[in-house]
Amino acid sequence: MKSYDLIIRGGTLVTANGTQQADLAIADERIVELAPEISGSAQAVIDAHLLHIFPGAIDAHVHFNEPGRTAWEGFVSGSRALAAGGTTTFFDMPLNSHPPTIDIASFVAKLAAARASSYVDFGLWGGLVPENLEQLADLAHCGVVGFKAFMSNSGIDDFHAVDDATLYSGMEQAARLGKLVAVHAENDQLTAALAQQAQAAGKTGVKDYLASRPVVAELEAIERAILFAQETGCTLHIVHVSSGRGVRLVAGARARGQDVSCETCPHYLVLTEEDVEELGAVAKCAPPLRSRSEQEALWQHLFAGTLPMVASDHSPAPPQMKLSADFFKVWGGISGCQSLLSLLLTEGYHQRHLPLQTIVAATSAYVARRFQLPDQKGRLEVGADADLSLVALSTPYQLQERDLFYQHPYSPYLGLELRGKIVRTLVRGHTVFLDGEIVGMPKGQFLPSFPLTTTS
Ligand SMILES: NC(=O)N[C@H]1NC(=O)NC1=O
Ligand SMILES: [Zn+2]
Ligand SMILES: [Zn+2]
Numbered sequence: 300m301k302s303y304d305l306i307i308r309g310g311t312l313v314t315a316n317g318t319q320q321a322d323l324a325i326a327d328e329r330i331v332e333l334a335p336e337i338s339g340s341a342q343a344v345i346d347a348h349l350l351h352i353f354p355g356a357i358d359a360h361v362h363f364n365e366p367g368r369t370a371w372e373g374f375v376s377g378s379r380a381l382a383a384g385g386t387t388t389f390f391d392m393p394l395n396s397h398p399p400t401i402d403i404a405s406f407v408a409k410l411a412a413a414r415a416s417s418y419v420d421f422g423l424w425g426g427l428v429p430e431n432l433e434q435l436a437d438l439a440h441c442g443v444v445g446f447k448a449f450m451s452n453s454g455i456d457d458f459h460a461v462d463d464a465t466l467y468s469g470m471e472q473a474a475r476l477g478k479l480v481a482v483h484a485e486n487d488q489l490t491a492a493l494a495q496q497a498q499a500a501g502k503t504g505v506k507d508y509l510a511s512r513p514v515v516a517e518l519e520a521i522e523r524a525i526l527f528a529q530e531t532g533c534t535l536h537i538v539h540v541s542s543g544r545g546v547r548l549v550a551g552a553r554a555r556g557q558d559v560s561c562e563t564c565p566h567y568l569v570l571t572e573e574d575v576e577e578l579g580a581v582a583k584c585a586p587p588l589r590s591r592s593e594q595e596a597l598w599q600h601l602f603a604g605t606l607p608m609v610a611s612d613h614s615p616a617p618p619q620m621k622l623s624a625d626f627f628k629v630w631g632g633i634s635g636c637q638s639l640l641s642l643l644l645t646e647g648y649h650q651r652h653l654p655l656q657t658i659v660a661a662t663s664a665y666v667a668r669r670f671q672l673p674d675q676k677g678r679l680e681v682g683a684d685a686d687l688s689l690v691a692l693s694t695p696y697q698l699q700e701r702d703l704f705y706q707h708p709y710s711p712y713l714g715l716e717l718r719g720k721i722v723r724t725l726v727r728g729h730t731v732f733l734d735g736e737i738v739g740m741p742k743g744q745f746l747p748s749f750p751l752t753t754t755s
Contacts (some may be wrong), residue, residue, distance in 0.1 A: 322331055327728075329682075353688040358386045377706075381637065383721065387726045400423060422747070441747070451585070466480075486517075505576050509588075539584055564635070566582070570710075570711060582633060591611075612635070637704060645719060672748065673746060684726075688725075689724070693718060696720055
């Protein structure tokens with residue numbers, strides 16, 4: 300009789316191809332058998348008859364701010380929040396840590412911090428800034444996911460936006476290095492001028508802020524990035540697209556054969572400009588929350604598969620940075636990485652009947668493929684890492700402050716009635732979250748990303 304480390308019995312497995320009830324056996328951190336009934340023995344058995352088993356989510360976009368701004372978040376609190384939310388892998392952005400990840404030394408410092416403290420596996424983005432064009436090859440050799448650039452002010456002094464020449468030349472190099480470039484796409488001249496005019500006129504409320512970052516600023520920057528990428532042969536990813544029209548531009552370029560993708564975030568799917576007027580600073584982000592019609596278009600793209608990825612853009616800050624009466628001065632960034640899967644289940648699956656397979660594709664399978672993770676990630680199959688999230692799919696609960704593992708338990712989703720409770724999360728077969736508690740030690744591993752030949 301075979302013997303395993305762990306058997307999970309009777310759960311409903313959710314994969315990008317559909318759902319099936321099955322037993323799942325784990326040995327040496329991998330899924331080694333999947334069958335209607337597994338007869339071997341195991342050191343431990345989990346009864347999952349009433350649960351759905353999702354592949355652990357892969358959050359391609361978080362800011363955990365370590366080293367340097369660990370008081371804002373950090374790998375311990377951030378990765379605990381992810382584990383509690385059913386996420387087993389994340390990619391940390393190069394900015395909001397100090398130093399930002401723009402050369403070998405800062406990469407090594409971040410890698411050491413994350414290895415010491417993360418409960419889940421991780422990849423690291425490198426930055427593309429006007430000062431580091433000479434460092435991109437080094438960063439590529441370190442195995443960064445790709446290069447992240449800001450086309451508008453990043454909101455933080457130590458990470459500068461790219462001018463067109465830097466973006467163009469960075470893309471040329473990225474293409475040579477086989478790396479993708481990810482952009483925060485908003486037109487800087489337009490947003491800066493509109494913000495400056497509003498502030499000069501003493502118009503510093505929520506509506507004034509929203510008006511200073513119109514959809515057209517996003518559309519223009521997306522188009523420019525697509526054009527530069529086409530011209531340079533660079534693979535492109537547009538982060539946090541906030542508008543249906545923005546997604547349409549990306550989908551159009553992809554349909555014409557260009558290697559470009561995009562993500563949206565739960566906040567653009569769940570909240571609108573009316574909510575930020577009501578909620579205030581906790582819901583301030585850039586690009587800002589949009590109208591209901593743009594939001595509806597995002598959902599349509601998600602259903603259609605033309606919006607292939609959802610990531611959190613978890614961007615926390617200490618509460619005092621969210622206090623200014625001048626809304627332009629309030630920190631822009633939403634804390635949401637713990638709620639990625641539960642919001643998609645609540646608003647997507649339960650409210651709108653978004654297929655579970657689409658949720659799995661957008662939070663796991665597609666992300667692993669797009670960013671060229673090692674083969675064992677993003678799949679719920681024999682041979683894959685046992686990265687799993689066990690979910691009570693219909694259990695309702697209200698999100699409370701005490702549920703949040705963030706450094707600052709601050710979230711626009713507090714008080715929301717959610718459906719779909721994450722009851723257990725396993726990373727490579729090790730339980731890291733169980734019934735509301737973090738268990739075990741930080742054993743997250745670095746996943747280097749190296750160029751392959753595949754596209755899409
Ligand atoms: N610096 C930083 O994290 N900025 C992020 N916050 C946000 O709302 N949009 C961003 O790009
Ligand atoms: Zn951004
Ligand atoms: Zn971000």
